[in-house]
Amino acid sequence: MTEAPLISVENLTRHYKVGEEEVRALDGVSFDVMRGEWVAVVGQSGSGKSTLMNLIGALDTPSGGSYRINGHDVEKLSDDQLADLRNNEIGFVFQTFQLLSRSTALANVELPLVYRGLPRKERKERAVKALEAVGLANRMHHKPNELSGGQRQRVAIARALVGNPSLLLADEPTGNLDSATGEEIIRLFGELHQRGHTILLVTHEPRLAARCPRAIRLSDGKVVADGPGADVASLGAPPVPSPHPGAAA
Amino acid sequence: MRGFVDNLGLAFNTLRGNPLRSLLTLLGIVIGAATVVAMMSLVEGFRISVNKDLEGLGAGSFQVQKWPATFGHVDRAKYAKRPDLTREQGDALRSLPHVGHVSIEAYHGGRPEKISTRDRATKPNVTVGGGVPDYQFANAITIAQGRFFTDTDIALGGRVAVVGADVADVLFPGESGVGKEIRIRSTPFTVVGVAERRGSTLGGSQDGWVIIPLDPYYQVLGRVTNHNIAIQATAPEYFNQAQDEVIARLRSIRGLRGLQENDFDIYSNETLTGTFNQFAGVVAAATFAVTLLALVVGGIGVMNIMLVSVAERTREIGVRMALGARRRRILSQFVIEAVTLSLLGGVLGVLLGGGGAILAREVWSIPASVPAWAVLLSLLSASGAGIVFGIYPAIRASRLDPVEAMRTE
Numbered sequence: 001m002t003e004a005p006l007i008s009v010e011n012l013t014r015h016y017k018v019g020e021e022e023v024r025a026l027d028g029v030s031f032d033v034m035r036g037e038w039v040a041v042v043g044q045s046g047s048g049k050s051t052l053m054n055l056i057g058a059l060d061t062p063s064g065g066s067y068r069i070n071g072h073d074v075e076k077l078s079d080d081q082l083a084d085l086r087n088n089e090i091g092f093v094f095q096t097f098q099l100l101s102r103s104t105a106l107a108n109v110e111l112p113l114v115y116r117g118l119p120r121k122e123r124k125e126r127a128v129k130a131l132e133a134v135g136l137a138n139r140m141h142h143k144p145n146e147l148s149g150g151q152r153q154r155v156a157i158a159r160a161l162v163g164n165p166s167l168l169l170a171d172e173p174t175g176n177l178d179s180a181t182g183e184e185i186i187r188l189f190g191e192l193h194q195r196g197h198t199i200l201l202v203t204h205e206p207r208l209a210a211r212c213p214r215a216i217r218l219s220d221g222k223v224v225a226d227g228p229g230a231d232v233a234s235l236g237a238p239p240v241p242s243p244h245p246g247a248a249a
Numbered sequence: 250m251r252g253f254v255d256n257l258g259l260a261f262n263t264l265r266g267n268p269l270r271s272l273l274t275l276l277g278i279v280i281g282a283a284t285v286v287a288m289m290s291l292v293e294g295f296r297i298s299v300n301k302d303l304e305g306l307g308a309g310s311f312q313v314q315k316w317p318a319t320f321g322h323v324d325r326a327k328y329a330k331r332p333d334l335t336r337e338q339g340d341a342l343r344s345l346p347h348v349g350h351v352s353i354e355a356y357h358g359g360r361p362e363k364i365s366t367r368d369r370a371t372k373p374n375v376t377v378g379g380g381v382p383d384y385q386f387a388n389a390i391t392i393a394q395g396r397f398f399t400d401t402d403i404a405l406g407g408r409v410a411v412v413g414a415d416v417a418d419v420l421f422p423g424e425s426g427v428g429k430e431i432r433i434r435s436t437p438f439t440v441v442g443v444a445e446r447r448g449s450t451l452g453g454s455q456d457g458w459v460i461i462p463l464d465p466y467y468q469v470l471g472r473v474t475n476h477n478i479a480i481q482a483t484a485p486e487y488f489n490q491a492q493d494e495v496i497a498r499l500r501s502i503r504g505l506r507g508l509q510e511n512d513f514d515i516y517s518n519e520t521l522t523g524t525f526n527q528f529a530g531v532v533a534a535a536t537f538a539v540t541l542l543a544l545v546v547g548g549i550g551v552m553n554i555m556l557v558s559v560a561e562r563t564r565e566i567g568v569r570m571a572l573g574a575r576r577r578r579i580l581s582q583f584v585i586e587a588v589t590l591s592l593l594g595g596v597l598g599v600l601l602g603g604g605g606a607i608l609a610r611e612v613w614s615i616p617a618s619v620p621a622w623a624v625l626l627s628l629l630s631a632s633g634a635g636i637v638f639g640i641y642p643a644i645r646a647s648r649l650d651p652v653e654a655m656r657t658e
Contacts, residue, residue, distance in 0.1 A: 087573020115573040
């Protein structure tokens with residue numbers, strides 16, 4: 001008997017009404033993600049990857065199909081249950097960091113634990129640990145505008161990790177960073193992957209996808225490729241030197 | 250509960266972030282709370298004052314007067330036409346079965362006099378009254394030194410006087426005034442008693458008076474034909490009987506019949522308190538109207554600022570939701586913020602109104618006493634305004650779509 005997947009997406013659809021026209025942002029997407037995997041979701045803008053990210057993040061509800069994460073049937077959950085699911089199972093890392101500008105790094109990292117109802121002392125201890133884990137122990141009383149872009153994204157990653165979620169969901173995490181800083185962040189994701197975290201990385205950059213052990217390519221709301229990152233990344237994009245010669249499909 | 254404390258912290262952060270804006274928003278609430286506290290402090294102060302004054306009337310006592318005892322406008326012409334209450338009419342009440350003491354009193358409209366001894370003199374601020382021995386009982390005078398004058402004093406020629414504590418202080422400092430001579434308009438009187446101090450109410454002393462028997466009063470200060478008559482029932486439980494008997498007797502000797510209205514007024518502690526309470530009620534109603542208006546204006550200010558706050562923090566709300574805040578939690582965050590804001594306004598208003606009242610008392614001797622219930626009422630209504638006017642912006646915040654909200658800048 002095999003281990004149950006952490007994420008199981010089956011025939012997921014999401015339609016929007018734009019005026020009289022129906023837009024099929026997601027049109028029957030299916031895949032599984034096992035615990036400990038690092039998966040990139042790539043695609044052009046408009047391919048449906050943001051929609052998929054919102055559905056997997058339990059920020060949106062699908063028009064059809066099913067989505068299970070860690071045993072929860074997400075499409076059946078109430079509003080409050082969705083909030084609790086986001087709180088307990090998912091750690092978000094956004095392109096624009098989405099830190100609260102008037103709160104310190106520490107307070108930002110504590111926030112998910114506030115909504116989990118943990119006592120102040122425990123919140124603080126765990127937040128300090130999370131900040132230490134991303135190398136920001138000496139910046140925790142700084143506010144976001146006193147931090148560099150890379151540091152802000154590290155705070156956001158600490159915030160995503162602090163609740164010990166089963167899935168780290170990163171949406172273009174290097175999109176607002178220069179390439180050197182972006183590289184640092186990707187290396188940090190690599191370390192987290194090494195430590196056993198499950199990571200779903202949404203990106204439009206084939207270069208990033210190529211670094212992930214696995215990638216899923218979306219186009220027009222459908223999965224068009226699912227395989228080793230380097231292979232999927234090279235599809236329909238300028239060829240990149242593959243780290244695994246001979247693995248190309 | 251923990252969530253509540255966290256939300257409270259958030260609320261204060263917001264206030265700290267925009268102190269000026271918060272303060273301006275609160276102006277309406279501040280004014281409302283200040284009005285309630287200031288007005289109610291004045292009414293309460295006057296009430297305490299009036300009650301203290303009324304203690305001057307002895308237990309089970311009531312007054313008969315030509316003039317009514319009311320607050321506010323009096324149609325003087327109507328009452329001036331009433332016939333005077335004479336000394337004889339007063340004396341005619343003594344034989345009534347439930348009437349104990351009848352004090353017939355004469356005043357020259359309260360015109361003050363200067364009292365002197367060989368060595369000293371008061372300022373011309375002493376109220377001189379003419380009375381009978383029963384004065385002591387009907388007005389609950391306690392004698393500190395000596396005694397009140399008696400029928401014997403009157404029979405012996407009656408140039409005797411009982412003086413209030415202030416008068417004794419000025420004329421006989423550090424010694425007893427009993428047996429000493431004082432002069433009223435150059436006529437000598439012998440002091441037989443000094444009254445115990447009653448203290449001051451409504452900013453004025455209650456101890457600046459001299460009482461002398463009626464006949465010398467007429468001789469020295471001039472004849473008066475109208476008198477106040479203070480009556481004490483034989484026992485407090487016969488108060489109503491005594492009052493009925495007095496009304497019946499006075500109607501008959503003053504020639505009133507059938508449905509004719511009484512041409513005199515009767516009042517006691519109870520009726521005076523009632524009259525005052527009526528007046529206080531009108532003030533309270535007016536205050537509440539002003540307050541309600543201020544609260545509505547203030548509440549709209551709070552709603553406005555909360556809508557701005559929600560709009561400004563749309564992205565923040567989205568982030569909070571993404572991180573696991575339930576909608577109800579967002580709702581309560583903004584309601585608590587609105588209530589904290591309004592309550593702060595309430596506290597400022599209470600400080601302003603209560604401080605003003607205390608200032609008025611200390612600086613201008615206006616009787617004012619800040620009642621705890623007015624403070625409580627102000628704070629409660631401020632919080633109420635916060636809830637009522639904060640709920641709509643909070644609902645708007647809680648219904649935001651997290652994805653959309655995080656996209657706004």
